[in-house]
Amino acid sequence: MSLFLSAPLSSALRRCTPALRRATGGLAAAPCQAVPSRTFIDVKRLLGESGPEPPSAGQLLAEYRSMTAEDAARCRSPPRRCSMLARDFVDDSLYNPHYGYFSKQATIFTVEDDEGFAFNSCRDTLEFMNRIGARYAEIEGDLNDPWYGYAIAKYIATEYKLNHFPQEDLVIYEIGAGNGTLMLNVLDYLRDNEPAVYKRTQYRIIEISPKLAERQTQRHEVRDVRDAHHGRITIVNRSIFDWDQPVTESCFFIAMEVIDNFAHDVIRYNVKTGEPMQWFPLAPNLTEPEFLPTKALLLLEKLRDYFPRHRLVLSDFYTLPDAVPGVDAPVVQTRYQRTMVPCSTYLVQPGWFDIFYPTNFELLRDVYRLVCRSSRPANTTRIMGEREFLERFADVERTRTISGENPMLDYYENNKFLLS
Numbered sequence: 001m002s003l004f005l006s007a008p009l010s011s012a013l014r015r016c017t018p019a020l021r022r023a024t025g026g027l028a029a030a031p032c033q034a035v036p037s038r039t040f041i042d043v044k045r046l047l048g049e050s051g052p053e054p055p056s057a058g059q060l061l062a063e064y065r066s067m068t069a070e071d072a073a074r075c076r077s078p079p080r081r082c083s084m085l086a087r088d089f090v091d092d093s094l095y096n097p098h099y100g101y102f103s104k105q106a107t108i109f110t111v112e113d114d115e116g117f118a119f120n121s122c123r124d125t126l127e128f129m130n131r132i133g134a135r136y137a138e139i140e141g142d143l144n145d146p147w148y149g150y151a152i153a154k155y156i157a158t159e160y161k162l163n164h165f166p167q168e169d170l171v172i173y174e175i176g177a178g179n180g181t182l183m184l185n186v187l188d189y190l191r192d193n194e195p196a197v198y199k200r201t202q203y204r205i206i207e208i209s210p211k212l213a214e215r216q217t218q219r220h221e222v223r224d225v226r227d228a229h230h231g232r233i234t235i236v237n238r239s240i241f242d243w244d245q246p247v248t249e250s251c252f253f254i255a256m257e258v259i260d261n262f263a264h265d266v267i268r269y270n271v272k273t274g275e276p277m278q279w280f281p282l283a284p285n286l287t288e289p290e291f292l293p294t295k296a297l298l299l300l301e302k303l304r305d306y307f308p309r310h311r312l313v314l315s316d317f318y319t320l321p322d323a324v325p326g327v328d329a330p331v332v333q334t335r336y337q338r339t340m341v342p343c344s345t346y347l348v349q350p351g352w353f354d355i356f357y358p359t360n361f362e363l364l365r366d367v368y369r370l371v372c373r374s375s376r377p378a379n380t381t382r383i384m385g386e387r388e389f390l391e392r393f394a395d396v397e398r399t400r401t402i403s404g405e406n407p408m409l410d411y412y413e414n415n416k417f418l419l420s
């Protein structure tokens, strides 16, 4: 496996997008050693045993038992001498309860300032990024500033009042809520700006990580003492993929930077016949790999089956720097000496690497329409650039620096929304 180094922080921050922040960990590049890796196929050993002829796909498949991520979830260490679909391998690497990346790491960066980030006190975007960069040097994660949450709240309140108020309550589901910051900001905004809506609001989180679910609970208890979101919040520690209760009421369904970690399948096409192939060790004449968002498809099926009256508010990266080769390919990175180091393959030691994909929003929108909105007009589902969304719903005046720039708008430059 080869490794290449990320661009220094200075140039990354100049481009100042969430994906870059995540890709660089907010630090300058440093020299590093290769991180040990293991792929599915121990080619050297196989070549040694079976002579100079490379083993066929059939031989490999016969020798290695096939496993799914569900099978591997029972293993306490990464299984050896087995084959998996790319989707299962990545899913296991990230979510295995014993050694998965998220089982080991669950720290999310938050700007812990009740008044929000003081954009107005920054000279310009460069100073804003320097101040944020200093915080990222301490801890990796995502920026959850109140202004962003307020924009989401304003959007939801506007849509709710237009279409559901006063007949129905405002029910919000959020999956993958991280520290729970967005929830607190949305509820704060509704309480302070939309009291009639706030009275009718229920906020429910579905969070896979026990550590984060616990933190969300602790934080809302702390806030409950001081304030009154009491009785409005429910936190369910479960994967959305295990959800099995029908929610028949209308609801908003939020997913912010969650599907980027949903595993994809990999296919390559035979260049002569056009036939797609999912298992292709050492096979010649294939196109470059294409990554297909099959777990995201499972999420859409969950929405169709269990949240039939939902309105989707999904945001994520649509482009990422330093991705591995291929179409819609992921970034694979690990922390080494406080620097995030991107790799050139997703076939790496399970549990040590974050693997996250850009979302092909046009593809997702088309699949969403087919799965969840087949009986409604196409224009009820739309893609919106994050900048456009924030220009419409955020307080752009309070987030402007002294020089007149608005770092919040640049900050989310490579994110988009899917809204329904």
Ligand SMILES: C[S@@+](CC[C@H](N)C(=O)[O-])C[C@H]1O[C@@H](n2cnc3c(N)ncnc32)[C@H](O)[C@@H]1O
Pocket (backbone or CB within 6 Å): 102, 108, 142, 143, 144, 175, 176, 177, 178, 179, 206, 207, 208, 209, 212, 238, 239, 240, 241, 255, 256, 257, 258, 261
């Ligand atoms: C990158 S963090 C994003 C946190 C937050 N939404 C934000 O934008 O800052 C991804 C979150 O999704 C959660 N998550 C990942 N897979 C999930 C699943 N299948 N079901 C529920 N939550 C999930 C993680 O535990 C984490 O809280």
